[in-house]
Amino acid sequence: MLADLRVPPFDPALRARVQHAIDVKTKPQGSLGRIEELALQLALIQETEAPRVEAHLLLCAADHGVVAEGVSAWPQEVTAQMVANFLAGGAASTVFAREMGCKVTVADAGVAAPIPPAPKGAPALRRAGIRPGTRNFAREDAMTPAELSAALEFGATLAREAIAEGATVIALGEMGIGNTSSAAMLAHKIAGIELAPLVGPGAGLDGEGVSRKQQVLERAAARHPRRMDPMAALAAYGGLEIAALTGACAAAAAGGAAVLSDGFIASSAALAAIAARPEIGPRVIFSHMSREPGHRLMLEALEARPLLDLDLRLGEGTGALLALPLLRAACAMLAEMATFGSAGVSGKD
Ligand SMILES: Cc1cc2ncn([C@H]3O[C@H](COP(=O)(O)O)[C@@H](O)[C@H]3O)c2cc1C
Numbered sequence: 272m273l274a275d276l277r278v279p280p281f282d283p284a285l286r287a288r289v290q291h292a293i294d295v296k297t298k299p300q301g302s303l304g305r306i307e308e309l310a311l312q313l314a315l316i317q318e319t320e321a322p323r324v325e326a327h328l329l330l331c332a333a334d335h336g337v338v339a340e341g342v343s344a345w346p347q348e349v350t351a352q353m354v355a356n357f358l359a360g361g362a363a364s365t366v367f368a369r370e371m372g373c374k375v376t377v378a379d380a381g382v383a384a385p386i387p388p389a390p391k392g393a394p395a396l397r398r399a400g401i402r403p404g405t406r407n408f409a410r411e412d413a414m415t416p417a418e419l420s421a422a423l424e425f426g427a428t429l430a431r432e433a434i435a436e437g438a439t440v441i442a443l444g445e446m447g448i449g450n451t452s453s454a455a456m457l458a459h460k461i462a463g464i465e466l467a468p469l470v471g472p473g474a475g476l477d478g479e480g481v482s483r484k485q486q487v488l489e490r491a492a493a494r495h496p497r498r499m500d501p502m503a504a505l506a507a508y509g510g511l512e513i514a515a516l517t518g519a520c521a522a523a524a525a526g527g528a529a530v531l532s533d534g535f536i537a538s539s540a541a542l543a544a545i546a547a548r549p550e551i552g553p554r555v556i557f558s559h560m561s562r563e564p565g566h567r568l569m570l571e572a573l574e575a576r577p578l579l580d581l582d583l584r585l586g587e588g589t590g591a592l593l594a595l596p597l598l599r600a601a602c603a604m605l606a607e608m609a610t611f612g613s614a615g616v617s618g619k620d
């Protein structure tokens with residue numbers, strides 16, 4: 272799926288025009304720092320001098336067979352229960368999405384347990400119908416190549432639908448008990464980062480739990496070569512929700528939308544997409560740096576500078592949602608700020 276996408280380089284003439292438009296605003300050049308960089312990046316991604324933020328969160332959930340090895344502090348059924356909580360609007364991410372005016376698609380990319388009924392009037396749940404959770408990657412590959420393709424395509428479809436409804440920013444959110452284990456394996460095999468510092472507490476393991484997780488992941492890592500192609504790594508160690516987000520990231524980039532990544536797990540999906548197609552990289556904005564220790568290493572490998580550092584360690588797209596006001600401010604700066612000429616301020620335009 273990723274190999275067929277067209278992701279063109281940015282237009283240098285548009286870059287020069289937008290940079291000039293930013294430089295003649297009534298402020299010392301560069302004084303709005305990363306907000307100026309964001310405005311330029313959004314303009315280049317959206318191919319317009321007037322970028323806008325119409326945000327849509329793709330909240331993909333799935334289960335992980337590797338949870339049988341005791342790698343999470345939480346039981347697997349929490350994934351299904353949290354999906355019901357998303358649909359009811361009571362999770363952190365759905366609260367923040369309402370607050371930020373962000374549309375949400377809740378998607379079951381492969382949840383193992385039955386999802387408790389949602390209240391009347393809840394949004395529809397999108398279902399991939401591929402398989403109820405991955406296989407235990409400590410023993411065998413998590414997915415077959417066909418299951419991986421279906422998960423990538425499922426996420427790509429969600430992104431294309433959101434763009435067709437007007438989204439200009441696609442935010443990545445995930446839920447899946449055990450998915451910090453997948454994310455650590457992906458960073459290890461795709462970016463070549465040492466495994467040990469990528470293994471952290473996730474949703475709340477204690478020191479003993481982290482040691483057990485480390486042993487399980489080291490054993491799992493030995494099943495394959497040290498470095499892997501991103502798609503092979505996704506099939507071997509990925510989650511269905513991570514693969515769906517990889518597909519969504521790639522399709523959003525090809526569709527001219529900005530991708531707003533989230534924490535450790537969402538970033539592993541973006542990492543897989545960028546490793547497969549490096550042209551996607553400049554179209555991804557890394558919203559924040561998670562407290563999960565491996566996230567810093569992953570962002571360094573991607574040469575990415577996150578916008579926020581709020582000690583979040585939740586996922587669900589919460590960091591992406593909290594960064595939306597910065598993207599909106601960047602667009603408003605470009606659209607509404609006066610120039611030295613228009614405001615009669617002594618300057619250089
Ligand atoms: C109630 C609850 C809500 C969550 N929302 C996101 N996560 C986060 O924690 C999980 C990953 O951590 P681990 O790999 O240690 O299981 C994922 O579901 C992630 O989205 C949650 C975790 C819990 C318990």
Ligand SMILES: O=C(O)c1cccnc1
Pocket residue numbers: 451472473474533534535536537561562563566583584585586587
């Ligand atoms: O960084 C994240 O997104 C994260 C970290 C720990 C647990 N769940 C998610």
